[in-house]
Amino acid sequence: MKQLRKNVYIAAGYNTVSFGSGRKEFNPKKPMRTFEEYVVEAGRSTLTALPDPSLVDEAVVGNFMAGRFLRQGNLPGFVGMLHEGLRHKPATRVEGACCSGGLALATAMKTVLSDLSDISLCLGFEIQNTVKAVYGADYLAAAGYYRGERKAGHAYFFPSKFSDRAGAYFQRYGGETARKGMARWYAQMVENARLCPKAQEHHNTLEDPEAAAMAAPNPKSFVEHLNYFDCSKVSDGASSLLFLSEEGVQKAGLHRDRCARLIGFGQAARDITRPPEDLTVLDTTAAAVQRALEMAGLSLEDLGFVEVHDCFTISAMLALEAIGLTPPGTAPQYVLDGHTRRDGKVPANATGGLIGYGHYTGGTGVRQAVDLLDQLTGNAGPCQLSLDPARPYGLMISMGGNDVTVVAMIFTRAV
Amino acid sequence: MEYQQLMQRVAVLGAAGKMGSGIAALLSQELVRLKLQYRLEHLRLTLIDTNEAAFPGLLAYLADQARRAAEKQIVTLRGFYSDRADLVDNGEIIEQYIADLLSLVRVDTDLRVVAPATMVFEAIVENLEVKLKVFKQLAESCAKETYFFTNTSSIPIGLISQRTDLVGRVIGYHFYNPPIVQKLLELIVPETTRKELVGLAVELAAHLRKTVVRSADVAGFIGNGHFTRDGLYGLNLAERLVADRGLTLPEAVVAVNRVTQDFLLRPMGIFQLLDYVGIEVYQSILAIIAEHGEQPHLRSPLCDRMLAAGIRGGQHQDGSQKDGFLGYEKGRPARVYDLESGTYRTIDEALLGKVDGLLGPLPSSALTWKALSRDGHAGERLAAYFGKLEALDTLGASLARDYLKNSKVIAETLVQLGVTPTVDDVSAVLKLGFFHLYGVADFA
Numbered sequence: 001m002k003q004l005r006k007n008v009y010i011a012a013g014y015n016t017v018s019f020g021s022g023r024k025e026f027n028p029k030k031p032m033r034t035f036e037e038y039v040v041e042a043g044r045s046t047l048t049a050l051p052d053p054s055l056v057d058e059a060v061v062g063n064f065m066a067g068r069f070l071r072q073g074n075l076p077g078f079v080g081m082l083h084e085g086l087r088h089k090p091a092t093r094v095e096g097a098c099c100s101g102g103l104a105l106a107t108a109m110k111t112v113l114s115d116l117s118d119i120s121l122c123l124g125f126e127i128q129n130t131v132k133a134v135y136g137a138d139y140l141a142a143a144g145y146y147r148g149e150r151k152a153g154h155a156y157f158f159p160s161k162f163s164d165r166a167g168a169y170f171q172r173y174g175g176e177t178a179r180k181g182m183a184r185w186y187a188q189m190v191e192n193a194r195l196c197p198k199a200q201e202h203h204n205t206l207e208d209p210e211a212a213a214m215a216a217p218n219p220k221s222f223v224e225h226l227n228y229f230d231c232s233k234v235s236d237g238a239s240s241l242l243f244l245s246e247e248g249v250q251k252a253g254l255h256r257d258r259c260a261r262l263i264g265f266g267q268a269a270r271d272i273t274r275p276p277e278d279l280t281v282l283d284t285t286a287a288a289v290q291r292a293l294e295m296a297g298l299s300l301e302d303l304g305f306v307e308v309h310d311c312f313t314i315s316a317m318l319a320l321e322a323i324g325l326t327p328p329g330t331a332p333q334y335v336l337d338g339h340t341r342r343d344g345k346v347p348a349n350a351t352g353g354l355i356g357y358g359h360y361t362g363g364t365g366v367r368q369a370v371d372l373l374d375q376l377t378g379n380a381g382p383c384q385l386s387l388d389p390a391r392p393y394g395l396m397i398s399m400g401g402n403d404v405t406v407v408a409m410i411f412t413r414a415v
Numbered sequence: 416m417e418y419q420q421l422m423q424r425v426a427v428l429g430a431a432g433k434m435g436s437g438i439a440a441l442l443s444q445e446l447v448r449l450k451l452q453y454r455l456e457h458l459r460l461t462l463i464d465t466n467e468a469a470f471p472g473l474l475a476y477l478a479d480q481a482r483r484a485a486e487k488q489i490v491t492l493r494g495f496y497s498d499r500a501d502l503v504d505n506g507e508i509i510e511q512y513i514a515d516l517l518s519l520v521r522v523d524t525d526l527r528v529v530a531p532a533t534m535v536f537e538a539i540v541e542n543l544e545v546k547l548k549v550f551k552q553l554a555e556s557c558a559k560e561t562y563f564f565t566n567t568s569s570i571p572i573g574l575i576s577q578r579t580d581l582v583g584r585v586i587g588y589h590f591y592n593p594p595i596v597q598k599l600l601e602l603i604v605p606e607t608t609r610k611e612l613v614g615l616a617v618e619l620a621a622h623l624r625k626t627v628v629r630s631a632d633v634a635g636f637i638g639n640g641h642f643t644r645d646g647l648y649g650l651n652l653a654e655r656l657v658a659d660r661g662l663t664l665p666e667a668v669v670a671v672n673r674v675t676q677d678f679l680l681r682p683m684g685i686f687q688l689l690d691y692v693g694i695e696v697y698q699s700i701l702a703i704i705a706e707h708g709e710q711p712h713l714r715s716p717l718c719d720r721m722l723a724a725g726i727r728g729g730q731h732q733d734g735s736q737k738d739g740f741l742g743y744e745k746g747r748p749a750r751v752y753d754l755e756s757g758t759y760r761t762i763d764e765a766l767l768g769k770v771d772g773l774l775g776p777l778p779s780s781a782l783t784w785k786a787l788s789r790d791g792h793a794g795e796r797l798a799a800y801f802g803k804l805e806a807l808d809t810l811g812a813s814l815a816r817d818y819l820k821n822s823k824v825i826a827e828t829l830v831q832l833g834v835t836p837t838v839d840d841v842s843a844v845l846k847l848g849f850f851h852l853y854g855v856a857d858f859a
């Protein structure tokens with residue numbers, strides 16, 4: 001299918017604070033907010049956009065590892081907690097590692113396209129601060145091929161997977177520019193996060209983040225090619241929004257200037273049991289983005305801004321190349337040239353991305369869509385970009401695991 | 416013998432005490448490293464203490480410290496356990512590491528089980544007669560190759576070895592409290608010590624990631640040589656403030672504590688530090704230095720009075736602070752002891768106001784030890800701070816300057832007494848072991 005059979009909109013987005021180290025109020029020794037509180041904060045905020053929450057026909061919950069971080073399964077059961085009007089509504093939990101949020105978006109979209117729903121609630125969350133990072137790394141390693149990869153893998157499994165990608169990238173294209181580009185990316189994400197009060201790095205006080213991010217990696221305590229600044233942090237948070245049909249928008253009584261329209265969608269998965277064909281290429285991401293662009297009928301020059309899945313700085317480099325914004329091997333220079341800055345050609349991750357805003361894994365995809373919605377509707381507050389009126393198109397990429405599960409979406413203004 | 420051979424059978428005496436348990440934790444981690452990295456068999460860590468009731472707590476402490484160590488070294492541990500197909504998660508590897516570590520440990524109250532030990536670490540009470548009794552027994556029961564590491568913080572090592580027929584086989588191995596955290600290790604090597612033992616002691620210190628500062632075998636060594644005199648100066652200063660300035664003793668204690676902490680930018684005021692060490696322990700160290708270091712003037716009548724009143728300071732089993740000169744709430748001084756009434760007085764606004772009125776303002780109220788200790792540019796800030804302190808014409812600044820000068824005089828005294836060849840070593844000990852931010856000669 002090259003085109004959506006009917007219009008699909010998003011509206012009423014909400015992100016909680018991305019909570020974890022870096023936030024001033026974070027203290028691992030003190031009791032933290034429960035996951036129910038995050039879910040309720042996000043879900044109820046979205047529902048306030050509706051005259052009656054019982055207008056919601058269906059709900060989708062994206063989450064990766066509640067089973068281990070929270071020892072909690074059966075997540076559809078938590079939707080009813082949001083409002084009495086959601087009693088006995090259909091609800092589904094979807095999982096695809098860090099693309100769980102992206103899959104929640106895709107699934108919510110499909111409920112609307114199926115004609116079974118006019119208004120679907122899409123919610124994503126993850127709580128990761130319940131255990132130390134050394135144990136959290138075990139849980140997150142399930143995003144790889146556990147039986148095939150985990151035993152031989154690194155203590156910090158995913159950082160090492162992307163460290164391997166960085167190593168291969170350095171070898172093929174030279175490490176010096178790449179390292180500088182990655183450090184610049186970190187600095188840009190921190191600068192963006194400082195504008196966003198809910199971002200995990202909002203309180204970041206580093207005088208020179210770029211210089212800090214040039215730190216040499218320490219393979220003895222961490223991984224070979226990445227330092228801590230290259231990595232998104234451990235985060236707690238939730239995000240939510242609505243997917244609506246034309247009828248849904250009518251029923252909800254929403255003005256179109258509060259909505260964004262989905263015009264491009266691409267979803268892809270690759271065989272998790274096999275290693276990536278080329279460590280310097282995110283081919284699944286490229287496939288999903290290509291489909292989304294085709295559906296939207298857009299060329300790369302049309303993209304006004306992007307939300308890329310920068311779980312690591314190297315992921316950002318590879319994502320920029322997978323989108324096609326810059327040829328293979330040139331993303332670090334592309335970043336160093338300022339093209340992804342807030343005032344650059346294609347501003348990226350206006351609230352800081354996974355590195356700056358935070359990465360509550362199962363909720364991140366939803367968070368990205370909320371941020372695109374806010375930008376397109378002029379609701380991004382201090383993070384608002386001045387978008388080129390000729391290019392009112394925002395692309396987001398949600399990636400699970402080592403480029404295994406990917407959802408790409410392109411939104412534009414609804415008016 | 417080689418390092419690995421000597422580490423086969425290690426014993427710790429006084430293992431349930433504060434120092435002993437820390438030393439035991441460090442050694443348990445080193446032994447399990449040897450087991451895992453070199454596949455050594457038959458390693459054994461024997462932990463001896465007279466307090467059998469403390470063994471469950473000791474083993475729990477070892478397990479807890481093992482967990483922390485494993486979490487930090489998980490990258491290395493995955494390599495050690497790479498042949499164990501059943502251990503996949505970090506969590507599984509950490510649990511196995513703890514089990515492997517504890518499997519090396521035996522606890523006992525009977526000193527006789529130490530006989531086969533190749534290395535013995537002594538961390539019992541700081542009392543020469545008690546130590547001599549234990550060492551004499553071990554000299555008889557242990558092999559002639561066994562080496563002895565004593566954690567004494569003040570007793571000359573030569574004295575112990577001569578009186579126990581262990582000449583050449585005893586070395587001073589003074590950890591700082593808590594051993595698991597503190598980087599400093601004072602190494603005291605009597606002239607007669609076997610070269611092999613010195614080499615082993617240095618090698619072990621490197622494996623335990625300790626920084627060695629060598630001290631001559633003079634009672635008190637460097638750390639306590641400075642601390643006892645620095646403390647005595649503070650104790651005497653408090654009494655002087657009572658006599659010359661008409662302060663009550665509690666007020667004087669608070670004033671001197673404030674000068675030594677806030678004016679001098681040290682982590683603790685001197686009275687808090689005396690409480691931390693324990694007044695009784697402090698008195699016994701003073702007595703040892705007075706006797707064996709031939710420094711009879713080193714005594715504190717004020718400490719005698721506190722002990723007579725039953726006030727001892729020191730720490731509870733869980734590491735929390737006992738009341739001493741000061742009374743504590745959540746580890747912070749909240750009260751001060753009044754010898755006259757035999758009760759603690761709250762350190763309230765009125766008391767602080769009076770003390771501050773007398774001392775005058777700090778050179779820079781925004782600067783604290785805590786902030787500076789995390790500051791990459793502490794050196795420049797300290798220089799600016801002490802420049803201001805020099806210029807201030809207040810009692811507080813004047814007392815602080817005198818305190819600094821006295822600290823330098825103490826260091827020079829230690830050089831004169833032959834404890835150390837240079838005041839730089841004293842500075843190194845104060846920085847590493849006492850967390851001072853500057854050396855004795857930097858701003859005096």
